[in-house]
Amino acid sequence: VKDYGDDSDFYHEVTSLDCLAWQDIDGERDPQCLPLGGLSTWASLPGPPDPVKPKVFLTAAIDSATLFHDQVPAASDVAATLAAILGAADLLGRSPYVADLPSQIVVALFQGEQWGYIGSRRFIHDLLSFECENLVDASESSKDGGGGSLCLNPMYPSLAFQQLGSSSAVQHVLAVDQVALVSDDGQANLFVHPTMGGGDLADKLIIAADSVDAVTVAKAFQPEDPDDPDTADPALPPSPLTSFVSHMPKQVSGAVLAGYDRHFLNARYHTQYDIIEMVDLEYVRGISEFLAYAMFAAAGGDVSGGLGAELDNELVADLLECLTQNLTCSTVDSYLSQEEANLSERAGVDITLIDHPDPNEVASGAEVGERKNMRQGGQPNYYSGVFGIGPNGQPVMARRGGESPGLYARFDDKWNAETDYMYAVSSPLEGFLRAFLADKFTQESKTQRGDTPTECKTSSDCGPCEDSNSDDIGNMECVYGGQCACRVSFHHVALDPGIQATEVPNKFDVIDQSSPIFTEPNWRYLGAKLYPYSGKSIELISLLLGICITVLSAGGSYILQQMLIKKKLL
Numbered sequence: 001v002k003d004y005g006d007d008s009d010f011y012h013e014v015t016s017l018d019c020l021a022w023q024d025i026d027g028e029r030d031p032q033c034l035p036l037g038g039l040s041t042w043a044s045l046p047g048p049p050d051p052v053k054p055k056v057f058l059t060a061a062i063d064s065a066t067l068f069h070d071q072v073p074a075a076s077d078v079a080a081t082l083a084a085i086l087g088a089a090d091l092l093g094r095s096p097y098v099a100d101l102p103s104q105i106v107v108a109l110f111q112g113e114q115w116g117y118i119g120s121r122r123f124i125h126d127l128l129s130f131e132c133e134n135l136v137d138a139s140e141s142s143k144d145g146g147g148g149s150l151c152l153n154p155m156y157p158s159l160a161f162q163q164l165g166s167s168s169a170v171q172h173v174l175a176v177d178q179v180a181l182v183s184d185d186g187q188a189n190l191f192v193h194p195t196m197g198g199g200d201l202a203d204k205l206i207i208a209a210d211s212v213d214a215v216t217v218a219k220a221f222q223p224e225d226p227d228d229p230d231t232a233d234p235a236l237p238p239s240p241l242t243s244f245v246s247h248m249p250k251q252v253s254g255a256v257l258a259g260y261d262r263h264f265l266n267a268r269y270h271t272q273y274d275i276i277e278m279v280d281l282e283y284v285r286g287i288s289e290f291l292a293y294a295m296f297a298a299a300g301g302d303v304s305g306g307l308g309a310e311l312d313n314e315l316v317a318d319l320l321e322c323l324t325q326n327l328t329c330s331t332v333d334s335y336l337s338q339e340e341a342n343l344s345e346r347a348g349v350d351i352t353l354i355d356h357p358d359p360n361e362v363a364s365g366a367e368v369g370e371r372k373n374m375r376q377g378g379q380p381n382y383y384s385g386v387f388g389i390g391p392n393g394q395p396v397m398a399r400r401g402g403e404s405p406g407l408y409a410r411f412d413d414k415w416n417a418e419t420d421y422m423y424a425v426s427s428p429l430e431g432f433l434r435a436f437l438a439d440k441f442t443q444e445s446k447t448q449r450g451d452t453p454t455e456c457k458t459s460s461d462c463g464p465c466e467d468s469n470s471d472d473i474g475n476m477e478c479v480y481g482g483q484c485a486c487r488v489s490f491h492h493v494a495l496d497p498g499i500q501a502t503e504v505p506n507k508f509d510v511i512d513q514s515s516p517i518f519t520e521p522n523w524r525y526l527g528a529k530l531y532p533y534s535g536k537s538i539e540l541i542s543l544l545l546g547i548c549i550t551v552l553s554a555g556g557s558y559i560l561q562q563m564l565i566k567k568k569l570l
Contacts, residue, residue: 037387148474181259214286
Protein backbone atom coordinates (compact mmCIF):
# COMPACT_ATOMS: atom_id res chain seq x y z
CA VAL A 1 0.00 0.00 0.00
CA LYS A 2 1.44 3.38 -0.93
CA ASP A 3 1.10 6.37 1.39
CA TYR A 4 0.23 9.58 -0.46
CA GLY A 5 0.46 11.75 2.65
CA ASP A 6 -2.10 14.56 2.60
CA ASP A 7 -3.46 13.50 -0.81
CA SER A 8 -6.41 11.67 0.72
CA ASP A 9 -8.54 12.41 -2.35
CA PHE A 10 -6.08 10.74 -4.76
CA TYR A 11 -8.38 7.92 -5.78
CA HIS A 12 -11.31 10.06 -6.90
CA GLU A 13 -9.72 13.32 -8.01
CA VAL A 14 -6.64 12.34 -10.01
CA THR A 15 -7.30 11.91 -13.74
CA SER A 16 -5.42 9.91 -16.37
CA LEU A 17 -3.53 13.07 -17.30
CA ASP A 18 -2.46 13.58 -13.68
CA CYS A 19 -1.33 10.03 -12.99
CA LEU A 20 0.70 9.83 -16.22
CA ALA A 21 2.57 13.00 -15.16
CA TRP A 22 2.80 12.06 -11.45
CA GLN A 23 5.97 13.07 -9.58
CA ASP A 24 7.38 11.70 -6.35
CA ILE A 25 8.38 13.83 -3.34
CA ASP A 26 11.77 14.50 -4.95
CA GLY A 27 10.16 15.90 -8.08
CA GLU A 28 11.13 12.88 -10.18
CA ARG A 29 8.73 11.50 -12.78
CA ASP A 30 6.90 8.54 -11.21
CA PRO A 31 3.74 7.65 -13.21
CA GLN A 32 1.08 5.83 -11.23
CA CYS A 33 -0.68 4.33 -14.25
CA LEU A 34 -0.18 3.07 -17.80
CA PRO A 35 -2.35 3.79 -20.85
CA LEU A 36 -4.56 1.02 -22.17
CA GLY A 37 -3.68 -0.49 -25.52
CA GLY A 38 -1.38 -3.04 -27.12
CA LEU A 39 -0.83 -4.13 -30.71
CA SER A 40 -3.38 -4.25 -33.50
CA THR A 41 -2.89 -6.65 -36.42
CA TRP A 42 -3.47 -6.09 -40.12
CA ALA A 43 -2.72 -8.13 -43.24
CA SER A 44 -3.18 -7.68 -47.00
CA LEU A 45 -4.29 -10.09 -49.74
CA PRO A 46 -3.07 -10.80 -52.34
CA GLY A 47 0.56 -10.05 -51.61
CA PRO A 48 2.16 -7.15 -49.73
CA PRO A 49 0.19 -3.87 -49.61
CA ASP A 50 0.05 -2.12 -52.98
CA PRO A 51 -0.41 1.68 -52.67
CA VAL A 52 -1.97 1.84 -56.15
CA LYS A 53 -4.82 -0.63 -55.62
CA PRO A 54 -8.04 0.35 -53.80
CA LYS A 55 -8.44 -1.28 -50.38
CA VAL A 56 -11.41 -3.17 -48.96
CA PHE A 57 -11.15 -3.48 -45.16
CA LEU A 58 -12.57 -6.26 -43.00
CA THR A 59 -12.31 -5.04 -39.40
CA ALA A 60 -13.21 -6.13 -35.89
CA ALA A 61 -12.21 -5.53 -32.28
CA ILE A 62 -10.03 -8.06 -30.49
CA ASP A 63 -10.89 -6.84 -27.00
CA SER A 64 -13.98 -6.69 -24.83
CA ALA A 65 -14.86 -5.69 -21.27
CA THR A 66 -16.71 -6.83 -18.16
CA LEU A 67 -17.05 -5.55 -14.62
CA PHE A 68 -14.03 -7.70 -13.70
CA HIS A 69 -11.06 -7.17 -16.02
CA ASP A 70 -9.51 -10.53 -15.19
CA GLN A 71 -12.62 -12.38 -16.44
CA VAL A 72 -13.51 -11.31 -19.98
CA PRO A 73 -14.40 -14.51 -21.90
CA ALA A 74 -16.32 -12.62 -24.65
CA ALA A 75 -17.23 -15.87 -26.43
CA SER A 76 -20.10 -14.57 -28.55
CA ASP A 77 -18.64 -11.08 -28.72
CA VAL A 78 -14.97 -11.33 -29.73
CA ALA A 79 -13.96 -15.00 -29.82
CA ALA A 80 -16.63 -16.21 -32.25
CA THR A 81 -16.12 -13.14 -34.45
CA LEU A 82 -12.37 -13.78 -34.64
CA ALA A 83 -12.91 -17.47 -35.40
CA ALA A 84 -15.24 -16.54 -38.27
CA ILE A 85 -12.84 -13.92 -39.66
CA LEU A 86 -9.81 -16.21 -39.46
CA GLY A 87 -11.73 -19.02 -41.13
CA ALA A 88 -12.71 -16.61 -43.91
CA ALA A 89 -9.07 -15.51 -44.21
CA ASP A 90 -8.01 -19.11 -44.72
CA LEU A 91 -10.64 -19.60 -47.44
CA LEU A 92 -9.71 -16.38 -49.23
CA GLY A 93 -6.03 -17.26 -48.99
CA ARG A 94 -6.66 -20.54 -50.82
CA SER A 95 -8.87 -19.03 -53.53
CA PRO A 96 -7.12 -18.97 -56.94
CA TYR A 97 -9.31 -16.06 -58.04
CA VAL A 98 -8.20 -13.50 -55.43
CA ALA A 99 -5.06 -12.58 -57.39
CA ASP A 100 -7.23 -11.17 -60.20
CA LEU A 101 -9.36 -8.90 -57.99
CA PRO A 102 -9.23 -5.19 -58.87
CA SER A 103 -9.06 -4.27 -55.16
CA GLN A 104 -6.86 -5.53 -52.35
CA ILE A 105 -8.41 -7.10 -49.25
CA VAL A 106 -7.09 -5.90 -45.87
CA VAL A 107 -8.03 -7.62 -42.60
CA ALA A 108 -7.54 -5.21 -39.68
CA LEU A 109 -8.07 -6.46 -36.11
CA PHE A 110 -7.87 -3.62 -33.60
CA GLN A 111 -6.85 -3.66 -29.93
CA GLY A 112 -8.37 -1.34 -27.30
CA GLU A 113 -11.65 -0.67 -29.13
CA GLN A 114 -13.70 -0.78 -25.94
CA TRP A 115 -11.80 2.24 -24.63
CA GLY A 116 -12.41 5.04 -27.08
CA TYR A 117 -11.51 3.03 -30.21
CA ILE A 118 -7.80 3.21 -29.35
CA GLY A 119 -6.53 0.82 -32.03
CA SER A 120 -8.57 2.06 -34.97
CA ARG A 121 -8.08 5.76 -34.11
CA ARG A 122 -4.30 5.30 -33.95
CA PHE A 123 -4.31 3.32 -37.21
CA ILE A 124 -6.25 5.98 -39.11
CA HIS A 125 -4.27 8.79 -37.48
CA ASP A 126 -1.06 7.21 -38.79
CA LEU A 127 -2.54 6.56 -42.23
CA LEU A 128 -3.43 10.23 -42.58
CA SER A 129 -0.71 12.15 -40.76
CA PHE A 130 2.20 9.97 -39.64
CA GLU A 131 5.52 11.83 -39.44
CA CYS A 132 8.84 10.17 -38.64
CA GLU A 133 11.49 12.40 -37.08
CA ASN A 134 14.26 9.79 -37.19
CA LEU A 135 13.88 7.44 -40.15
CA VAL A 136 16.08 4.39 -40.71
CA ASP A 137 16.20 3.37 -44.34
CA ALA A 138 15.72 -0.29 -45.27
CA SER A 139 19.32 -0.54 -46.48
CA GLU A 140 20.57 0.42 -43.00
CA SER A 141 18.03 -1.23 -40.67
CA SER A 142 19.68 -4.67 -40.62
CA LYS A 143 23.05 -6.23 -41.26
CA ASP A 144 21.88 -7.84 -44.51
CA GLY A 145 19.99 -4.74 -45.68
CA GLY A 146 16.66 -6.54 -45.90
CA GLY A 147 14.98 -5.57 -42.66
CA GLY A 148 12.59 -2.97 -44.03
CA SER A 149 12.32 0.70 -43.09
CA LEU A 150 11.69 1.64 -39.47
CA CYS A 151 11.28 4.77 -37.37
CA LEU A 152 13.08 5.64 -34.13
CA ASN A 153 10.99 8.69 -33.21
CA PRO A 154 8.24 7.71 -32.73
CA MET A 155 9.29 4.07 -32.31
CA TYR A 156 7.77 1.97 -35.13
CA PRO A 157 9.40 -1.39 -36.04
CA SER A 158 7.52 -1.41 -39.37
CA LEU A 159 6.36 1.32 -41.74
CA ALA A 160 4.51 -1.06 -44.04
CA PHE A 161 1.22 0.71 -43.25
CA GLN A 162 2.41 3.61 -45.40
CA GLN A 163 2.02 1.33 -48.42
CA LEU A 164 -1.74 1.15 -47.89
CA GLY A 165 -2.06 4.43 -49.76
CA SER A 166 -3.91 7.62 -48.91
CA SER A 167 -7.44 7.95 -47.60
CA SER A 168 -8.73 7.91 -51.18
CA ALA A 169 -7.51 4.30 -51.45
CA VAL A 170 -10.06 3.15 -48.84
CA GLN A 171 -12.88 1.80 -51.01
CA HIS A 172 -15.06 -0.10 -48.52
CA VAL A 173 -14.94 -0.85 -44.79
CA LEU A 174 -16.86 -3.78 -43.32
CA ALA A 175 -16.87 -4.04 -39.51
CA VAL A 176 -18.07 -7.22 -37.80
CA ASP A 177 -19.77 -7.26 -34.39
CA GLN A 178 -21.59 -9.97 -32.40
CA VAL A 179 -22.36 -12.13 -35.43
CA ALA A 180 -22.60 -15.38 -33.45
CA LEU A 181 -26.11 -14.63 -32.19
CA VAL A 182 -28.64 -17.10 -33.60
CA SER A 183 -32.36 -16.64 -34.12
CA ASP A 184 -35.13 -19.10 -33.33
CA ASP A 185 -35.53 -20.12 -36.98
CA GLY A 186 -32.20 -21.97 -36.95
CA GLN A 187 -30.31 -19.51 -39.12
CA ALA A 188 -27.74 -16.84 -38.47
CA ASN A 189 -29.72 -13.71 -39.26
CA LEU A 190 -27.32 -10.86 -39.92
CA PHE A 191 -28.11 -7.18 -40.30
CA VAL A 192 -26.19 -4.62 -42.34
CA HIS A 193 -25.90 -1.16 -40.79
CA PRO A 194 -24.54 0.97 -43.68
CA THR A 195 -23.05 4.44 -43.61
CA MET A 196 -24.56 7.18 -45.74
CA GLY A 197 -22.25 6.17 -48.58
CA GLY A 198 -22.41 2.43 -47.90
CA GLY A 199 -25.44 1.52 -49.99
CA ASP A 200 -23.37 -0.18 -52.68
CA LEU A 201 -21.48 -2.26 -50.11
CA ALA A 202 -24.74 -3.28 -48.43
CA ASP A 203 -26.13 -4.47 -51.76
CA LYS A 204 -23.01 -6.55 -52.40
CA LEU A 205 -23.32 -8.18 -48.99
CA ILE A 206 -26.93 -9.13 -49.58
CA ILE A 207 -26.04 -10.63 -52.97
CA ALA A 208 -23.13 -12.56 -51.46
CA ALA A 209 -25.48 -14.07 -48.86
CA ASP A 210 -27.28 -15.94 -51.65
CA SER A 211 -24.19 -18.13 -52.02
CA VAL A 212 -24.31 -19.31 -48.37
CA ASP A 213 -27.23 -21.43 -47.18
CA ALA A 214 -26.80 -20.97 -43.42
CA VAL A 215 -26.94 -17.16 -43.44
CA THR A 216 -29.58 -14.56 -44.20
CA VAL A 217 -28.67 -10.88 -44.51
CA ALA A 218 -30.95 -7.84 -44.46
CA LYS A 219 -30.51 -4.10 -44.08
CA ALA A 220 -30.97 -2.87 -40.54
CA PHE A 221 -33.50 -0.24 -39.54
CA GLN A 222 -32.03 3.23 -40.09
CA PRO A 223 -33.72 6.17 -38.33
CA GLU A 224 -33.50 9.49 -40.10
CA ASP A 225 -31.43 12.25 -38.55
CA PRO A 226 -33.92 15.06 -37.85
CA ASP A 227 -31.18 17.69 -37.96
CA ASP A 228 -29.57 16.88 -41.30
CA PRO A 229 -30.87 13.65 -42.86
CA ASP A 230 -29.17 14.30 -46.20
CA THR A 231 -25.59 14.53 -44.99
CA ALA A 232 -25.34 12.91 -41.57
CA ASP A 233 -24.36 9.25 -41.30
CA PRO A 234 -27.05 7.01 -39.81
CA ALA A 235 -26.58 5.80 -36.27
CA LEU A 236 -23.95 3.06 -36.34
CA PRO A 237 -23.31 0.33 -33.77
CA PRO A 238 -20.01 0.75 -31.90
CA SER A 239 -17.22 -0.74 -34.02
CA PRO A 240 -13.93 0.26 -35.70
CA LEU A 241 -16.03 1.72 -38.53
CA THR A 242 -16.84 4.63 -36.20
CA SER A 243 -13.20 5.73 -36.37
CA PHE A 244 -13.16 5.55 -40.17
CA VAL A 245 -16.34 7.62 -40.41
CA SER A 246 -15.24 10.17 -37.79
CA HIS A 247 -11.68 10.80 -38.95
CA MET A 248 -11.50 10.12 -42.68
CA PRO A 249 -11.55 13.34 -44.75
CA LYS A 250 -14.00 11.84 -47.24
CA GLN A 251 -17.32 10.05 -46.96
CA VAL A 252 -16.69 6.40 -46.13
CA SER A 253 -18.46 3.56 -47.89
CA GLY A 254 -18.87 1.19 -44.98
CA ALA A 255 -21.18 -1.01 -42.99
CA VAL A 256 -21.37 -2.84 -39.68
CA LEU A 257 -22.37 -6.49 -40.03
CA ALA A 258 -24.06 -7.52 -36.79
CA GLY A 259 -26.36 -10.14 -35.33
CA TYR A 260 -28.81 -7.49 -34.10
CA ASP A 261 -30.99 -4.82 -35.66
CA ARG A 262 -32.16 -1.92 -33.48
CA HIS A 263 -30.75 -3.06 -30.13
CA PHE A 264 -28.40 -5.64 -28.62
CA LEU A 265 -29.91 -9.09 -28.16
CA ASN A 266 -27.28 -10.76 -26.02
CA ALA A 267 -28.19 -10.43 -22.34
CA ARG A 268 -24.72 -11.68 -21.39
CA TYR A 269 -22.88 -9.12 -23.52
CA HIS A 270 -19.95 -7.62 -21.58
CA THR A 271 -20.36 -10.02 -18.67
CA GLN A 272 -18.25 -12.90 -17.38
CA TYR A 273 -21.10 -15.23 -18.40
CA ASP A 274 -20.55 -14.78 -22.14
CA ILE A 275 -18.97 -18.24 -22.51
CA ILE A 276 -18.78 -20.99 -25.13
CA GLU A 277 -22.33 -22.17 -24.39
CA MET A 278 -23.55 -18.96 -26.02
CA VAL A 279 -22.06 -19.95 -29.40
CA ASP A 280 -23.10 -22.57 -31.96
CA LEU A 281 -20.29 -23.94 -34.12
CA GLU A 282 -22.44 -24.45 -37.21
CA TYR A 283 -23.48 -20.81 -37.27
CA VAL A 284 -19.88 -19.65 -36.91
CA ARG A 285 -18.97 -21.82 -39.88
CA GLY A 286 -21.77 -20.31 -41.96
CA ILE A 287 -20.75 -16.78 -41.00
CA SER A 288 -17.11 -17.54 -41.80
CA GLU A 289 -18.01 -18.72 -45.29
CA PHE A 290 -20.25 -15.70 -45.81
CA LEU A 291 -17.49 -13.27 -44.79
CA ALA A 292 -15.18 -14.78 -47.40
CA TYR A 293 -17.82 -14.38 -50.11
CA ALA A 294 -18.69 -10.89 -48.88
CA MET A 295 -15.09 -9.64 -49.03
CA PHE A 296 -14.57 -11.24 -52.43
CA ALA A 297 -17.66 -9.44 -53.74
CA ALA A 298 -16.69 -6.13 -52.08
CA ALA A 299 -13.27 -6.33 -53.77
CA GLY A 300 -14.93 -6.57 -57.17
CA GLY A 301 -15.19 -10.34 -57.61
CA ASP A 302 -18.08 -12.38 -59.02
CA VAL A 303 -19.32 -14.81 -56.36
CA SER A 304 -21.81 -16.59 -58.61
CA GLY A 305 -19.16 -19.14 -59.63
CA GLY A 306 -17.82 -19.71 -56.12
CA LEU A 307 -14.34 -19.03 -54.80
CA GLY A 308 -12.58 -22.10 -56.16
CA ALA A 309 -12.05 -23.43 -52.62
CA GLU A 310 -14.18 -24.70 -49.75
CA LEU A 311 -14.36 -23.63 -46.13
CA ASP A 312 -12.16 -25.69 -43.80
CA ASN A 313 -14.80 -26.72 -41.25
CA GLU A 314 -12.30 -28.47 -38.99
CA LEU A 315 -10.12 -25.38 -38.84
CA VAL A 316 -13.05 -23.17 -37.81
CA ALA A 317 -13.98 -25.65 -35.07
CA ASP A 318 -10.39 -25.71 -33.85
CA LEU A 319 -10.16 -21.91 -33.88
CA LEU A 320 -13.40 -21.54 -31.94
CA GLU A 321 -12.24 -23.97 -29.27
CA CYS A 322 -8.85 -22.27 -28.92
CA LEU A 323 -10.27 -18.74 -28.80
CA THR A 324 -12.97 -19.59 -26.27
CA GLN A 325 -11.34 -22.17 -24.02
CA ASN A 326 -7.60 -22.62 -24.39
CA LEU A 327 -5.04 -20.24 -25.92
CA THR A 328 -2.37 -22.90 -25.32
CA CYS A 329 -4.01 -25.31 -27.78
CA SER A 330 -1.77 -27.03 -30.31
CA THR A 331 -2.80 -24.70 -33.16
CA VAL A 332 -1.92 -21.52 -31.27
CA ASP A 333 1.19 -23.11 -29.79
CA SER A 334 2.53 -24.07 -33.24
CA TYR A 335 2.06 -20.60 -34.69
CA LEU A 336 3.54 -18.88 -31.65
CA SER A 337 6.62 -21.12 -31.72
CA GLN A 338 7.54 -19.72 -35.14
CA GLU A 339 6.59 -16.20 -34.06
CA GLU A 340 8.88 -16.50 -31.04
CA ALA A 341 11.80 -17.68 -33.18
CA ASN A 342 11.47 -14.69 -35.51
CA LEU A 343 10.97 -12.22 -32.66
CA SER A 344 13.91 -13.58 -30.65
CA GLU A 345 16.15 -13.17 -33.67
CA ARG A 346 14.96 -9.60 -34.15
CA ALA A 347 15.37 -8.72 -30.47
CA GLY A 348 18.74 -10.41 -30.02
CA VAL A 349 17.50 -12.26 -26.90
CA ASP A 350 15.22 -15.22 -26.26
CA ILE A 351 11.58 -14.16 -26.05
CA THR A 352 8.63 -16.39 -25.20
CA LEU A 353 5.06 -15.31 -25.83
CA ILE A 354 3.50 -18.31 -24.13
CA ASP A 355 4.46 -21.23 -21.89
CA HIS A 356 4.90 -24.40 -23.94
CA PRO A 357 4.04 -27.27 -21.57
CA ASP A 358 4.02 -30.87 -22.67
CA PRO A 359 0.57 -31.78 -24.13
CA ASN A 360 0.28 -34.66 -21.66
CA GLU A 361 0.90 -32.29 -18.77
CA VAL A 362 -1.78 -29.91 -20.03
CA ALA A 363 -4.24 -32.80 -20.34
CA SER A 364 -3.52 -33.81 -16.76
CA GLY A 365 -4.23 -30.33 -15.45
CA ALA A 366 -0.80 -28.70 -15.41
CA GLU A 367 -0.86 -25.01 -14.57
CA VAL A 368 -0.15 -22.47 -17.30
CA GLY A 369 0.94 -19.03 -16.15
CA GLU A 370 -1.05 -15.87 -16.75
CA ARG A 371 -0.16 -13.62 -19.66
CA LYS A 372 -1.86 -10.64 -21.22
CA ASN A 373 -5.07 -11.85 -22.95
CA MET A 374 -4.75 -15.16 -21.09
CA ARG A 375 -5.89 -16.26 -17.66
CA GLN A 376 -4.43 -18.97 -15.45
CA GLY A 377 -4.63 -22.32 -17.22
CA GLY A 378 -4.58 -20.81 -20.71
CA GLN A 379 -8.16 -19.56 -20.73
CA PRO A 380 -8.56 -16.54 -23.03
CA ASN A 381 -9.15 -13.14 -21.49
CA TYR A 382 -10.13 -10.35 -23.89
CA TYR A 383 -9.45 -7.33 -21.71
CA SER A 384 -7.07 -5.14 -23.71
CA GLY A 385 -4.65 -4.56 -20.85
CA VAL A 386 -2.08 -1.79 -20.59
CA PHE A 387 0.45 -0.52 -23.13
CA GLY A 388 4.06 -0.81 -22.00
CA ILE A 389 7.25 -2.83 -22.29
CA GLY A 390 7.30 -6.61 -22.02
CA PRO A 391 4.31 -8.46 -23.47
CA ASN A 392 2.30 -5.22 -23.53
CA GLY A 393 3.22 -4.09 -27.02
CA GLN A 394 5.43 -1.02 -26.56
CA PRO A 395 8.13 -0.93 -29.28
CA VAL A 396 11.62 -0.46 -27.87
CA MET A 397 15.15 -0.15 -29.19
CA ALA A 398 17.83 -2.11 -27.36
CA ARG A 399 21.42 -0.97 -27.83
CA ARG A 400 23.78 -3.74 -26.75
CA GLY A 401 27.31 -2.40 -26.73
CA GLY A 402 28.75 0.63 -28.47
CA GLU A 403 27.87 4.12 -27.27
CA SER A 404 24.93 4.78 -24.92
CA PRO A 405 23.85 1.14 -24.34
CA GLY A 406 20.37 0.77 -22.90
CA LEU A 407 16.68 0.41 -23.66
CA TYR A 408 14.87 3.25 -25.40
CA ALA A 409 11.23 3.92 -26.29
CA ARG A 410 12.21 6.93 -28.40
CA PHE A 411 15.61 7.59 -29.93
CA ASP A 412 17.01 10.66 -31.68
CA ASP A 413 20.55 9.46 -32.30
CA LYS A 414 21.92 7.47 -35.25
CA TRP A 415 20.95 3.81 -35.71
CA ASN A 416 23.72 1.19 -35.72
CA ALA A 417 22.72 -2.15 -37.25
CA GLU A 418 25.64 -3.87 -35.49
CA THR A 419 24.50 -3.07 -31.95
CA ASP A 420 20.86 -1.96 -32.19
CA TYR A 421 17.69 -4.07 -32.13
CA MET A 422 14.09 -2.87 -32.39
CA TYR A 423 11.13 -5.02 -31.48
CA ALA A 424 7.71 -5.09 -29.79
CA VAL A 425 6.62 -8.05 -27.68
CA SER A 426 2.98 -8.94 -28.28
CA SER A 427 0.49 -10.80 -26.15
CA PRO A 428 -0.17 -14.46 -27.08
CA LEU A 429 -3.40 -13.46 -28.83
CA GLU A 430 -1.82 -10.61 -30.80
CA GLY A 431 1.12 -12.79 -31.81
CA PHE A 432 -1.12 -15.63 -32.94
CA LEU A 433 -3.31 -13.36 -35.07
CA ARG A 434 -0.32 -11.91 -36.90
CA ALA A 435 1.35 -15.30 -37.45
CA PHE A 436 -1.90 -16.94 -38.60
CA LEU A 437 -2.66 -14.24 -41.18
CA ALA A 438 0.98 -14.26 -42.35
CA ASP A 439 0.61 -17.94 -43.17
CA LYS A 440 -2.92 -18.04 -44.56
CA PHE A 441 -2.61 -14.95 -46.77
CA THR A 442 0.43 -16.42 -48.53
CA GLN A 443 -0.94 -19.93 -49.19
CA GLU A 444 -1.87 -19.42 -52.83
CA SER A 445 1.26 -17.42 -53.67
CA LYS A 446 3.45 -20.19 -52.25
CA THR A 447 1.75 -22.91 -54.30
CA GLN A 448 1.86 -20.86 -57.50
CA ARG A 449 5.65 -20.61 -57.50
CA GLY A 450 7.38 -22.84 -59.99
CA ASP A 451 10.13 -23.77 -57.56
CA THR A 452 9.83 -25.32 -54.13
CA PRO A 453 9.35 -22.69 -51.38
CA THR A 454 12.51 -21.99 -49.42
CA GLU A 455 12.63 -23.79 -46.09
CA CYS A 456 13.65 -21.80 -43.03
CA LYS A 457 13.98 -21.74 -39.28
CA THR A 458 13.96 -17.97 -38.84
CA SER A 459 13.42 -15.01 -41.14
CA SER A 460 17.17 -14.53 -41.66
CA ASP A 461 17.08 -17.66 -43.83
CA CYS A 462 14.79 -15.89 -46.33
CA GLY A 463 15.70 -13.64 -49.24
CA PRO A 464 14.05 -10.66 -50.97
CA CYS A 465 10.35 -10.65 -51.82
CA GLU A 466 9.81 -10.44 -55.57
CA ASP A 467 6.18 -9.35 -55.13
CA SER A 468 6.97 -6.24 -53.07
CA ASN A 469 7.35 -2.79 -54.63
CA SER A 470 8.61 -1.05 -51.49
CA ASP A 471 11.63 -1.19 -49.20
CA ASP A 472 9.28 -0.53 -46.28
CA ILE A 473 8.24 -4.20 -46.38
CA GLY A 474 11.68 -5.82 -46.22
CA ASN A 475 12.73 -9.37 -47.09
CA MET A 476 10.49 -12.41 -46.83
CA GLU A 477 9.80 -13.90 -43.41
CA CYS A 478 9.68 -17.43 -42.07
CA VAL A 479 6.04 -18.40 -41.52
CA TYR A 480 4.30 -21.38 -39.95
CA GLY A 481 5.53 -24.64 -41.44
CA GLY A 482 9.07 -23.36 -41.92
CA GLN A 483 8.60 -21.75 -45.34
CA CYS A 484 9.67 -18.34 -46.59
CA ALA A 485 6.88 -16.01 -47.71
CA CYS A 486 6.53 -12.32 -48.50
CA ARG A 487 5.56 -10.18 -45.53
CA VAL A 488 1.85 -9.47 -45.70
CA SER A 489 0.94 -9.39 -41.98
CA PHE A 490 2.00 -6.70 -39.52
CA HIS A 491 1.47 -5.33 -36.05
CA HIS A 492 0.50 -1.71 -35.50
CA VAL A 493 0.81 0.27 -32.29
CA ALA A 494 -2.52 0.60 -30.46
CA LEU A 495 -1.85 3.69 -28.34
CA ASP A 496 -4.18 6.65 -28.03
CA PRO A 497 -3.13 9.34 -30.56
CA GLY A 498 -3.24 11.86 -27.72
CA ILE A 499 -0.27 10.15 -26.03
CA GLN A 500 3.34 9.81 -27.10
CA ALA A 501 6.12 7.72 -25.60
CA THR A 502 9.09 9.39 -23.94
CA GLU A 503 12.66 8.16 -24.24
CA VAL A 504 12.17 6.04 -21.11
CA PRO A 505 9.94 2.95 -21.53
CA ASN A 506 6.64 2.98 -19.62
CA LYS A 507 6.62 6.79 -19.39
CA PHE A 508 4.32 8.83 -21.63
CA ASP A 509 3.50 12.46 -22.38
CA VAL A 510 -0.01 13.69 -23.11
CA ILE A 511 0.06 15.77 -26.30
CA ASP A 512 -3.69 16.16 -26.79
CA GLN A 513 -5.74 16.70 -23.65
CA SER A 514 -8.99 16.56 -25.62
CA SER A 515 -8.36 12.92 -26.51
CA PRO A 516 -10.38 10.31 -24.52
CA ILE A 517 -7.41 8.83 -22.68
CA PHE A 518 -7.94 5.65 -20.65
CA THR A 519 -5.37 4.36 -18.17
CA GLU A 520 -5.07 1.69 -15.50
CA PRO A 521 -3.38 2.25 -12.11
CA ASN A 522 -0.17 0.44 -11.25
CA TRP A 523 -1.58 -2.20 -8.95
CA ARG A 524 0.52 -3.36 -6.01
CA TYR A 525 0.18 -6.69 -4.24
CA LEU A 526 -0.61 -6.55 -0.52
CA GLY A 527 1.55 -8.73 1.72
CA ALA A 528 0.02 -11.42 3.93
CA LYS A 529 1.37 -14.09 6.29
CA LEU A 530 -0.19 -17.52 6.63
CA TYR A 531 0.29 -19.66 9.75
CA PRO A 532 -0.42 -23.42 9.82
CA TYR A 533 -3.23 -24.70 12.03
CA SER A 534 -1.57 -26.51 14.94
CA GLY A 535 -4.57 -28.38 16.38
CA LYS A 536 -6.91 -28.15 19.41
CA SER A 537 -4.31 -29.33 21.94
CA ILE A 538 -2.09 -26.33 21.24
CA GLU A 539 -5.13 -24.06 21.50
CA LEU A 540 -6.00 -25.53 24.94
CA ILE A 541 -2.42 -25.24 26.19
CA SER A 542 -2.24 -21.64 24.97
CA LEU A 543 -5.51 -20.83 26.74
CA LEU A 544 -4.44 -22.40 30.07
CA LEU A 545 -1.02 -20.79 29.85
CA GLY A 546 -2.65 -17.43 29.24
CA ILE A 547 -4.95 -17.86 32.23
CA CYS A 548 -2.04 -18.84 34.49
CA ILE A 549 0.04 -15.88 33.39
CA THR A 550 -2.92 -13.57 33.94
CA VAL A 551 -3.53 -14.92 37.48
CA LEU A 552 0.15 -14.76 38.41
CA SER A 553 0.44 -11.24 37.02
CA ALA A 554 -2.61 -10.09 38.99
CA GLY A 555 -1.37 -11.76 42.19
CA GLY A 556 2.11 -10.35 41.81
CA SER A 557 0.74 -6.88 41.22
CA TYR A 558 -1.40 -7.11 44.38
CA ILE A 559 1.49 -8.29 46.55
CA LEU A 560 3.77 -5.56 45.19
CA GLN A 561 1.12 -2.95 45.86
CA GLN A 562 0.72 -4.07 49.51
CA MET A 563 4.48 -3.98 50.06
CA LEU A 564 4.73 -0.45 48.72
CA ILE A 565 1.83 0.68 50.91
CA LYS A 566 3.40 -0.92 53.99
CA LYS A 567 6.66 0.95 53.33
CA LYS A 568 4.65 4.11 52.72
CA LEU A 569 5.90 4.40 49.17
CA LEU A 570 2.33 4.70 47.86
